[in-house]
Amino acid sequence: MKHLTVEERYEIWAMMQQGLQQKEIALAIGKDKSVVSRELKRNCDNRNREYRADLAQRKYENRQKKKPKHICFTEEVKQYVEECLAKDYSPEQIRGRAVVEGRECVSHERIYQYVWKDKKGGGDLYTHLRHKGRRYRKRGNAKDSRGIIKDRVDISQRPEIVDQKQRLGDLEIDTMIGQNHKGALLTMNNRVSSYVIIEKLNGKDAKELALKVIERLSSYKKRIHTITSDNGSEFANHELITKLLGVPVYFADPYSSWQKGAIENGNKLIRQYIPKKASFKDYSDEDIKNIQYKLNRRPREKLNFNSPKNEFFKHFL
Numbered sequence: 001m002k003h004l005t006v007e008e009r010y011e012i013w014a015m016m017q018q019g020l021q022q023k024e025i026a027l028a029i030g031k032d033k034s035v036v037s038r039e040l041k042r043n044c045d046n047r048n049r050e051y052r053a054d055l056a057q058r059k060y061e062n063r064q065k066k067k068p069k070h071i072c073f074t075e076e077v078k079q080y081v082e083e084c085l086a087k088d089y090s091p092e093q094i095r096g097r098a099v100v101e102g103r104e105c106v107s108h109e110r111i112y113q114y115v116w117k118d119k120k121g122g123g124d125l126y127t128h129l130r131h132k133g134r135r136y137r138k139r140g141n142a143k144d145s146r147g148i149i150k151d152r153v154d155i156s157q158r159p160e161i162v163d164q165k166q167r168l169g170d171l172e173i174d175t176m177i178g179q180n181h182k183g184a185l186l187t188m189n190n191r192v193s194s195y196v197i198i199e200k201l202n203g204k205d206a207k208e209l210a211l212k213v214i215e216r217l218s219s220y221k222k223r224i225h226t227i228t229s230d231n232g233s234e235f236a237n238h239e240l241i242t243k244l245l246g247v248p249v250y251f252a253d254p255y256s257s258w259q260k261g262a263i264e265n266g267n268k269l270i271r272q273y274i275p276k277k278a279s280f281k282d283y284s285d286e287d288i289k290n291i292q293y294k295l296n297r298r299p300r301e302k303l304n305f306n307s308p309k310n311e312f313f314k315h316f317l
Contacts, residue, residue: 172263183280210237
């Protein structure tokens with residue numbers, strides 16, 4: 001049984017705030033109901049029985065620390081770890097890929113320890129990690145100030161087969177805004193293969209975004225079934241996308257980012273290369289292309305440590 005990730009714990013917490021039942025949460029994160037039930041019992045606050053993702057993750061990590069570990073961090077393993085870190089693989093990806101390749105390797109926790117020790121000694125291995133050691137602060141419940149998109153098609157009308165994540169061609173799209181709200185990135189992610197497409201935009205103009213989506217997807221539009229986005233005004237020209245690509249665009253519910261978790265996670269991976277405070281002016285089209293190239297060739301746990309590129313073409317061909 002695979003352990004829950006910190007991202008999945010935050011998804012559980014967010015869906016509980018929405019009032020979803022354990023069965024619905026389990027279906028959304030692709031786990032058995034018993035996994036969610038056990039998670040809530042083991043990792044809730046012992047005083048008030050409330051579940052919080054940060055507390056649950058700390059409890060899990062403390063249990064892992066108490067487990068006896070066999071140290072086998074040989075020079076050969078260290079060399080392999082450092083080579084993978086240079087490719088911007090995460091410790092989880094390094095460990096997972098080693099298992100796939102039949103290599104000897106330490107746990108991902110041990111790799112993190114090695115990276116932090118290297119950092120304390122003045123090394124730079126930590127610069128290859130996604131968060132570079134920083135913790136994200138918890139977001140508050142801000143009110144949604146975005147308007148209602150005209151003629152939007154709600155996600156409740158999306159075909160149920162999309163949730164099964166078995167066919168290629170169900171996409172999620174989003175935007176990332178640059179420093180001082182100048183410039184933007186259009187990001188598109190395939191729910192099955194995790195293959196990501198990144199394009200620079202001048203801003204959040206709905207027509208510019210729609211034309212860029214059409215431009216990038218037109219060559220294989222016959223293989224696209226659905227597109228899912230949030231309710232940002234930049235997606236107001238969704239009818240143009242549907243008209244020219246013949247693909248319906250569905251809109252997630254407000255405050256329900258878990259309904260398009262693939263693109264949310266994809267954006268986090270991009271932030272490893274483009275921090276939130278960075279200006280998109282400092283990144284050329286070639287830079288963006290290189291980031292896309294790297295992400296699509298990195299092993300992913302959800303793909304059994306295959307790469308998005310290989311997974312995409314496995315379904316495409």
